[in-house]
Amino acid sequence: MTQARLSDHAYAGIVEIIKAEGLEVGERLPSESRLAEMFGVSRAIVREALVRLASDGITEARRGAGSFVKSRPSERLTAFMPLSELPTTLGSYEVRFVLEAEAARLAATRRTGHEMAHIEEGLALLSQALLSSEPAHAEDMELHRRIAEATGNPAFVITFDALYGDVEKIMRAGVDISRSRPPEVIATMLREHELIVDAIRAQDPEGAALAMRWHLWEGRRRLMP
Amino acid sequence: MTQARLSDHAYAGIVEIIKAEGLEVGERLPSESRLAEMFGVSRAIVREALVRLASDGITEARRGAGSFVKSRPSERLTAFMPLSELPTTLGSYEVRFVLEAEAARLAATRRTGHEMAHIEEGLALLSQALLSSEPAHAEDMELHRRIAEATGNPAFVITFDALYGDVEKIMRAGVDISRSRPPEVIATMLREHELIVDAIRAQDPEGAALAMRWHLWEGRRRLMP
DNA sequence: TGCTTAAACCTGTTAGACAGGTCATAGCCA
DNA sequence: TGGCTATGACCTGTCTAACAGGTTTAAGCA
Numbered sequence: 001m002t003q004a005r006l007s008d009h010a011y012a013g014i015v016e017i018i019k020a021e022g023l024e025v026g027e028r029l030p031s032e033s034r035l036a037e038m039f040g041v042s043r044a045i046v047r048e049a050l051v052r053l054a055s056d057g058i059t060e061a062r063r064g065a066g067s068f069v070k071s072r073p074s075e076r077l078t079a080f081m082p083l084s085e086l087p088t089t090l091g092s093y094e095v096r097f098v099l100e101a102e103a104a105r106l107a108a109t110r111r112t113g114h115e116m117a118h119i120e121e122g123l124a125l126l127s128q129a130l131l132s133s134e135p136a137h138a139e140d141m142e143l144h145r146r147i148a149e150a151t152g153n154p155a156f157v158i159t160f161d162a163l164y165g166d167v168e169k170i171m172r173a174g175v176d177i178s179r180s181r182p183p184e185v186i187a188t189m190l191r192e193h194e195l196i197v198d199a200i201r202a203q204d205p206e207g208a209a210l211a212m213r214w215h216l217w218e219g220r221r222r223l224m225p
Numbered sequence: 226m227t228q229a230r231l232s233d234h235a236y237a238g239i240v241e242i243i244k245a246e247g248l249e250v251g252e253r254l255p256s257e258s259r260l261a262e263m264f265g266v267s268r269a270i271v272r273e274a275l276v277r278l279a280s281d282g283i284t285e286a287r288r289g290a291g292s293f294v295k296s297r298p299s300e301r302l303t304a305f306m307p308l309s310e311l312p313t314t315l316g317s318y319e320v321r322f323v324l325e326a327e328a329a330r331l332a333a334t335r336r337t338g339h340e341m342a343h344i345e346e347g348l349a350l351l352s353q354a355l356l357s358s359e360p361a362h363a364e365d366m367e368l369h370r371r372i373a374e375a376t377g378n379p380a381f382v383i384t385f386d387a388l389y390g391d392v393e394k395i396m397r398a399g400v401d402i403s404r405s406r407p408p409e410v411i412a413t414m415l416r417e418h419e420l421i422v423d424a425i426r427a428q429d430p431e432g433a434a435l436a437m438r439w440h441l442w443e444g445r446r447r448l449m450p
Numbered sequence: 451t452g453c454t455t456a457a458a459c460c461t462g463t464t465a466g467a468c469a470g471g472t473c474a475t476a477g478c479c480a
Numbered sequence: 481t482g483g484c485t486a487t488g489a490c491c492t493g494t495c496t497a498a499c500a501g502g503t504t505t506a507a508g509c510a
Contacts, residue, residue, distance in 0.1 A: 005493070007276075031460060042495045044269065047461090051232075051273050055280040057386065063461050064502030092380040094331070095324065099384070102323040155317040155388060159324070161282065162387030163380060230462070256491060267464045272492090288492050289471030453510080460503075465496105472491075479484080 006041050010049035013039050015058070018069060029059065029067045092163050093220040097213060099159060100144060104208040107150035108200045115150040116201060122146045123197050130186050143193060147200065147212075185222065192218060231266050235274035238264050240283070243294060254284065254292045317388055318445040322438060324384060325369060329433035332375035333425045340375040341426060347371045348422050355411050368418060372425065372437075410447065417443060 014035065023029070032050065036043045050067055053059040060070040111119070122143035129136035141164050148156040192215040199207035239260065248254070257275065261268045275292055278284040285295040336344070347368035354361035366389050373381040417440040424432035 007493095033460085044494065044496095048272070048276050050461095051276050052280045055277050061461065062503085064459085065504075066460060094327075094376075094378055095380045095384055098323045098327040099320065102319075106319070151319075153319055155320045159320055159384045159388050163384050232462095258491085269463065269465090275492095286492065287472085289490085290473075291491060451510100454508085456505105456507085458503105458505080461501090463500080464498080467495080469494080470492090472489105474487105474489085476487080477485090480482090 006045045007048040007052070010035070010039050010041060010045050011052055014046075014049055014053060018058075023069050025069050027069050028065075029069065031066060093216055095163060097216050099156070099163075100148070100216065101209040101212045103148045103151050103156045103160070104196060104200065104212040105205040106153065106156075107147050108203050108205040108208040110152050111150040111200060111203075115146070119143070119146045119150060119197055119200060123193055126193060127190055130190055133186075147196070150200070188218070189222075231270045232273040232277070235260070235264050235266060235270050236277055239271075239274055239278060243283075248294050250294050252294050253290075254294065256291060318441055320388060322441050324381070324388075325373070325441065326434040326437045328373045328376050328381045328385070329421060329425065329437035330430040331378065331381075332372050333428050333430040333433040335377050336375040336425060336428075340371070344368070344371045344375060344422055344425060348418055351418060352415055355415055358411075372421070375425070413443070414447075 014029065017023070017029065017035075029035070030038065032043050032046045035046045039046065050059060050061060054061060054067075054070075057070060059067050061067045107115075107119075122139070122145075126136060126139040126143050129139040145157065145160060145164075148160045192211070195211040196208060196215060199211050239254065242248070242254070242260075254260070255263070257268050257271045260271045264271065275284060275286060279286060279292075279295075282295060284292050286292045332340075332344075347364070351361060351364040351368050354364040370382065370385060370389070373385045417436070420436040421433060421440060424436050
């Protein structure tokens, strides 16, 4: 895990300003110099944070004029959602339900031998992590990602990254979803993943889609009983 | 349209280096100073480009060690895909087919009155742009985006942005998808959108999903007959 | 009052410097 | 000679100071 950089704090601070001041789309942020002064860092750090905010589509800089809010807070899951609204995060399951089911279906029809081996390896890594009682979120995501890759369509990977990247940010923000799981839950989670991989190996599109839907359905239930 | 900044060129230059040198995941990029020297810009500009690349998940910086490639070129649609492989872009339709159909279905059931008005306005803007023979891609995207918003689930908007953002970048990169369309095609495109909006207005989930699927199917055919 | 213009302010960019982390290798010890 | 250590070169993270060029605001003139 890389050390937190100053620009991370500046990023969060600017987001906080947008929220606290209730800045609407099109409104201007404080100038870079002022933000630097407020956070007690150099202007370079503020610029770095602003570049990332702009890259995330949250702000927009206009030369000579200032930086402006580009997208409304409600349009962004990551940065703006108060942690108290975590259940909203579960909305991502609604997307994954259709997105990943389709990915599993296509993976079952299109996967190459190499991609299948990649998926098997991902399952092994997840299994290992789960059985050693580690958080295993990275391994979980990696397996799902490899299935998305096996569609041969990069668009699936892109959307997957966008969705999961945000979820990951939220977890890093201090919410620990990796609460301890009893052994029987671990076994169930593992079995669900195995069913998906089995169907993809057997080149059974409908089976793969169904197994994925079932897994996500159960996963959501585990998060929000 | 904002003026191109130097860091845009640095960003593209670094991507070009990764491609040309065939750098694999985990390999090290030239140092910031060296890159600055290569591009004839200051180190600050290179840093800005690297921050954006890191934000896009392409590179990763390790203090004292250097910047490293984080994701393989094939995993990224935008930056790495040669324009000659544009047809691959059409793979995004495969995702939109399931993603936006579900969004239309949910929008039909959950939309508020305000969201409906927002969608109607989007349709009017698209209609106006299409009838005046403008490119209308921005308006098209905006309407689809408003439908995604009407699901009440930000996860749909996030994935939509990720997908459409990349398509937009490619178009800006010089590919003109907005070839001239004969009047009958314009009328058809408009009618397709109207059908979607009608179904959402009538709170008909299945009708909305079907209309969206039909529209995307036809849209894909229009791009790649 | 209405227009012009200049000053104040802002982002974009550059240069140089230092702190602190990483890595390879030269050199020492056994 | 082989292995370990410690030094030094190199790299990113951060800061300061400055200037260029664009935008906004308001003063001042007609």
